Amino acid sequence: NPYAGLVSRLRAAWLLGKTRPMQHRVAQLEALGRFLDEKKQDILEATAADMGKPPFEAEFSEILLCKNELHETLNNLGTWMKDEHVDRNLVTQLDSAFIRKDPYGVVLIIAPWNYPIHLILVPLIGAIAAGNCVIVKPSEMTKNSEQLVVEVLPTYLDNDCFAVVTAGVQETTRLLENKFDYIFFTGNPTVGRIVMTAAAKHLTPITLELGGKNPCYVSDTCDVQNVARRVAWGRFFNAGQTCIAPDYVLCSVEMREKLLPALSKAISDFYGPNPQESPDFGRIVGDKHFQRVQKLLGSGRVAIGGQTDEKERYIAPTVLVDVLPSDSIMQEEIFGPVLPIVTVANVDEAIALINSREQPLAVYAFSSDDKVVNQVLERTSSGGFCGNDTLMHVTLTSLPFGGMGTSGLGMYHGKFTFNTFTHHRGCLHRSMGREALNALRYPPYSQHKLGIVRAASEVKRKGGCTLL
Amino acid sequence: HAELVSRLRAVWLSGKTRPMQHRVAQLEALGRFLGEKKQDILEATSADMGKPPFEVELSEISICRSELNHTLNNLSTWMKDEHVEKNWATQLDSAFIRKDPYGVVLIIGPWNYPINLLLVPLIGAIAAGNCVVMKPSEISRNVERLVAEMLPRYLDQDCFAVVTAGVQETTRLLENKFDYIFFTGSPSVGRIVMTAAAKHLTPITLELGGKNPCYVSDTCDVQNVARRVAWGRFFNAGQTCIAPDYVLCSVEMREKLLPALHEAIAEFYGPNPQESPDFGRIVGDKQFQRVQALLRSGRVAIGGQIDAEARYIAPTVLVDVQQEDPVMQEEIFGPILPILTVASMDDAIDFMNAQERPLALYVFSSCKKVVSRVLERTSSGGFCANDTIMHMTLTSLPFGGIGQSGIGHYHGRSSFETFSHRRSALLRGAGREALNALRYPPYSPSRLPLLRAATEHRRTACTLL
Numbered sequence: 001n002p003y004a005g006l007v008s009r010l011r012a013a014w015l016l017g018k019t020r021p022m023q024h025r026v027a028q029l030e031a032l033g034r035f036l037d038e039k040k041q042d043i044l045e046a047t048a049a050d051m052g053k054p055p056f057e058a059e060f061s062e063i064l065l066c067k068n069e070l071h072e073t074l075n076n077l078g079t080w081m082k083d084e085h086v087d088r089n090l091v092t093q094l095d096s097a098f099i100r101k102d103p104y105g106v107v108l109i110i111a112p113w114n115y116p117i118h119l120i121l122v123p124l125i126g127a128i129a130a131g132n133c134v135i136v137k138p139s140e141m142t143k144n145s146e147q148l149v150v151e152v153l154p155t156y157l158d159n160d161c162f163a164v165v166t167a168g169v170q171e172t173t174r175l176l177e178n179k180f181d182y183i184f185f186t187g188n189p190t191v192g193r194i195v196m197t198a199a200a201k202h203l204t205p206i207t208l209e210l211g212g213k214n215p216c217y218v219s220d221t222c223d224v225q226n227v228a229r230r231v232a233w234g235r236f237f238n239a240g241q242t243c244i245a246p247d248y249v250l251c252s253v254e255m256r257e258k259l260l261p262a263l264s265k266a267i268s269d270f271y272g273p274n275p276q277e278s279p280d281f282g283r284i285v286g287d288k289h290f291q292r293v294q295k296l297l298g299s300g301r302v303a304i305g306g307q308t309d310e311k312e313r314y315i316a317p318t319v320l321v322d323v324l325p326s327d328s329i330m331q332e333e334i335f336g337p338v339l340p341i342v343t344v345a346n347v348d349e350a351i352a353l354i355n356s357r358e359q360p361l362a363v364y365a366f367s368s369d370d371k372v373v374n375q376v377l378e379r380t381s382s383g384g385f386c387g388n389d390t391l392m393h394v395t396l397t398s399l400p401f402g403g404m405g406t407s408g409l410g411m412y413h414g415k416f417t418f419n420t421f422t423h424h425r426g427c428l429h430r431s432m433g434r435e436a437l438n439a440l441r442y443p444p445y446s447q448h449k450l451g452i453v454r455a456a457s458e459v460k461r462k463g464g465c466t467l468l
Numbered sequence: 469h470a471e472l473v474s475r476l477r478a479v480w481l482s483g484k485t486r487p488m489q490h491r492v493a494q495l496e497a498l499g500r501f502l503g504e505k506k507q508d509i510l511e512a513t514s515a516d517m518g519k520p521p522f523e524v525e526l527s528e529i530s531i532c533r534s535e536l537n538h539t540l541n542n543l544s545t546w547m548k549d550e551h552v553e554k555n556w557a558t559q560l561d562s563a564f565i566r567k568d569p570y571g572v573v574l575i576i577g578p579w580n581y582p583i584n585l586l587l588v589p590l591i592g593a594i595a596a597g598n599c600v601v602m603k604p605s606e607i608s609r610n611v612e613r614l615v616a617e618m619l620p621r622y623l624d625q626d627c628f629a630v631v632t633a634g635v636q637e638t639t640r641l642l643e644n645k646f647d648y649i650f651f652t653g654s655p656s657v658g659r660i661v662m663t664a665a666a667k668h669l670t671p672i673t674l675e676l677g678g679k680n681p682c683y684v685s686d687t688c689d690v691q692n693v694a695r696r697v698a699w700g701r702f703f704n705a706g707q708t709c710i711a712p713d714y715v716l717c718s719v720e721m722r723e724k725l726l727p728a729l730h731e732a733i734a735e736f737y738g739p740n741p742q743e744s745p746d747f748g749r750i751v752g753d754k755q756f757q758r759v760q761a762l763l764r765s766g767r768v769a770i771g772g773q774i775d776a777e778a779r780y781i782a783p784t785v786l787v788d789v790q791q792e793d794p795v796m797q798e799e800i801f802g803p804i805l806p807i808l809t810v811a812s813m814d815d816a817i818d819f820m821n822a823q824e825r826p827l828a829l830y831v832f833s834s835c836k837k838v839v840s841r842v843l844e845r846t847s848s849g850g851f852c853a854n855d856t857i858m859h860m861t862l863t864s865l866p867f868g869g870i871g872q873s874g875i876g877h878y879h880g881r882s883s884f885e886t887f888s889h890r891r892s893a894l895l896r897g898a899g900r901e902a903l904n905a906l907r908y909p910p911y912s913p914s915r916l917p918l919l920r921a922a923t924e925h926r927r928t929a930c931t932l933l
Contacts, residue, residue: 055913068920104870203676271909385894425850430855457534
């Protein structure tokens with residue numbers, strides 16, 4: 001077990017209580033802030049080398065959003081850490097009843113390659129804030145970012161309590177044999193199952209941030225050009241390698257006819273006449289993924305884009321039409337700059353199609369008619385939802401981010417990350433005296449005593465009206 | 469079970485369980501079940517494990533009623549969308565958390581509190597708008613039959629079903645895809661459930677068990693301690709997941725505790741507890757033999773009598789118990805209380821931390837500092853100072869384990885939240901495109917500070933100590 005030594009070293013630090021005092025947590029978090037500032041250039045260069053990430057995108061998604069989470073956490077940590085006093089009944093009226101926020105212990109964070117800094121740091125922020133020791137495993141797919149994290153991040157953190165490990169598929173399997181007190185995994189559902197099965201051996205609690213095909217319904221009543229821009233932005237950001245990107249569009253034939261020229265215009269507004277020459281459009285992370293996405297171009301018919309350049313791992317911003325739910329592009333999460341449009345007769349058909357598939361990480365609905373947006377919200381099931389835009393709901397630290405069904409288990413961002421890595425320990429502190437009250441519950445039992453105990457402890461129905 | 473599950477899934481997709489009226493109607497029906505079938509519940513639990521009626525009224529019926537009433541009192545509030553703080557970019561938008569049901573939920577109940585531990589999760593699952601398959605324990609046969617035959621009559625049978633299943637059939641049941649699984653039972657079966665859930669990526673709550681330590685410091689009112697510990701240990705003949713499992717105290721305290729425990733037991737159950745109507749029995753022969761074997765650890769200081777035919781084990785206290793003894797290798801789940809001696813509070817804390825993390829941890833001390841230290845330096849599902857079990861009677865405290873003692877928590881609002889998916893929702897305007905232009909390509913670095921200002925939360929960014 002190659003990682004046993006590391007895990008037990010961190011467990012020893014954990015048992016010493018090193019990560020529990022607020023000052024220690026704040027010091028680590030502030031150090032992460034310095035990492036983001038001082039190593040900004042390195043982060044931009046590494047992500048550019050790994051997947052041609054435009055600096056603006058890297059700065060926004062990998063640095064800026066992390067700093068928002070950091071600030072939110074530092075601003076509120078004192079409050080979040082406090083004991084939460086709770087309502088008491090008559091019997092416990094004079095006692096102290098509260099929820100204590102305890103760390104779990106030694107936590108493992110496994111990160112993916114598409115937002116290699118963000119998807120390590122945002123969980124890490126919560127794990128540290130909650131008082132845990134942490135082992136981070138960055139993705140081996142993005143070699144430059146992995147190297148940056150392995151070599152540089154530990155220089156900012158207390159190495160007794162935090163460690164970065166590198167591991168490919170095999171070594172990750174060995175890593176997962178160890179007992180962790182929490183496992184936070186971001187990646188695909190297949191590996192998610194493997195992680196959960198490994199966690200089950202130790203009864204380790206987990207959060208799984210997975211993926212799926214995020215549907216994007218566009219109703220007939222909308223501002224087509226705005227829709228086209230918002231959908232194109234969400235789809236082509238990071239060359240489509242975003243877990244919450246709109247994966248496919250559902251709309252009527254009429255709307256499709258309007259959407260196509262609008263999408264074409266949006267794409268050329270964004271990336272110019274030849275997106276391969278735009279500094280603002282990314283590349284596919286590796287050859288295997290490039291080939292995977294390229295194959296999906298065979299579904300339906302190319303309406304916009306379709307060009308590829310294998311050497312650069314470039315796939316043009318592409319829109320496919322005449323795509324059927326049975327086509328191969330509709331069988332897996334695309335994770336590339338390809339947007340299929342599937343036509344439906346109406347919103348009911350769109351909803352039925354969405355509900356016939358696995359629950360996605362996000363559902364999108366575009367309509368000027370609030371009722372339509374609300375209908376889609378009410379009648380579908382997903383991790384999150386955004387009406388009239390894409391991606392934006394995850395920029396709010398006050399909204400929980402997580403999946404449902406095969407798109408994931410658990411949620412985080414903002415205080416939800418802190419809560420994810422915290423055990424909410426129910427505590428009751430009673431008095432050593434006041435025994436007379438307790439006597440009511442002791443044997444020898446009597447109906448009389450029962451009546452009093454019930455009156456003193458049972459919650460009564462208020463008002464007795466059923467609200468509609 | 470495939471047909472049953474797909475039948476329920478079809479009903480789930482039709483949205484039958486979502487309207488508040490439907491949820492309230494089911495919950496009120498559960499209230500009627502508890503009222504109208506009270507006598508049947510008393511008789512069934514008595515037949516299954518000699519449960520004294522008082523204990524059933526308190527721990528099975530009254531507790532369920534509290535959860536029911538608390539839920540009915542608060543359901544509309546819990547169901548409401550929770551609007552959240554926005555940043556500049558979303559200032560004019562609607563941002564909220566929608567409480568969505570999961571879908572078809574499976575609840576597996578244990579045998580020790582067969583009504584409570586099936587109904588309290590059920591209350592949460594219904595309140596959250598789910599369809600539910602319930603599997604009561606096959607070990608408490610009479611309650612299983614009661615639940616299987618009577619409970620469905622009170623509920624909408626399109627949406628709620630009770631299945632009976634032994635070990636094999638439960639394995640088959642778990643092959644189906646559920647949208648949530650709530651399991652109460654032992655850690656070894658907990659692993660099996662979680663492994664099965666992993667195949668479908670089904671979220672789970674596991675309410676398991678462990679050995680709940682009970683540290684008694686030298687500064688305490690010994691007789692009060694003895695009563696509170698004895699009550700917690702011998703309630704339901706010790707078959708309680710949060711019963712104090714073993715005591716840690718100094719040699720001096722042990723010498724005071726023994727006569728006090730002896731007196732408490734006599735006060736509670738009389739000179740011959742086997743004749744007391746207020747003391748239960750072990751649920752089955754297999755469990756009886758398991759618990760009986762643990763009597764051989766250490767030395768019997770109080771009790772120790774057994775009657776295999778009646779599955780009676782006397783309220784027993786063992787002393788001179790070592791960490792390696794059989795009674796310290798498994799959750800006792802019977803009316804036996806071992807006392808282990810430690811030199812100091814620090815030794816007690818080290819001892820507790822060397823074990824698997826328990827469902828509950830108890831400390832008895834008149835000194836607040838002792839209580840605080842033990843709370844701070846240990847880890848457990850829940851915690852109670854100067855009493856046992858009582859923390860679980862507050863609907864406002866989350867109830868659950870950590871490590872081997874479990875994953876997740878419930879009771880009160882926590883039950884509703886356990887069975888709800890908190891779905892983030894952002895509803896933006898179809899217009900106001902000018903603001904969005906900040907983020908579109910062609911990118912310009914000068915826009916980044918604006919984007920930062922637009923997405924930050926409106927707070928002052930000072931680092932607090």
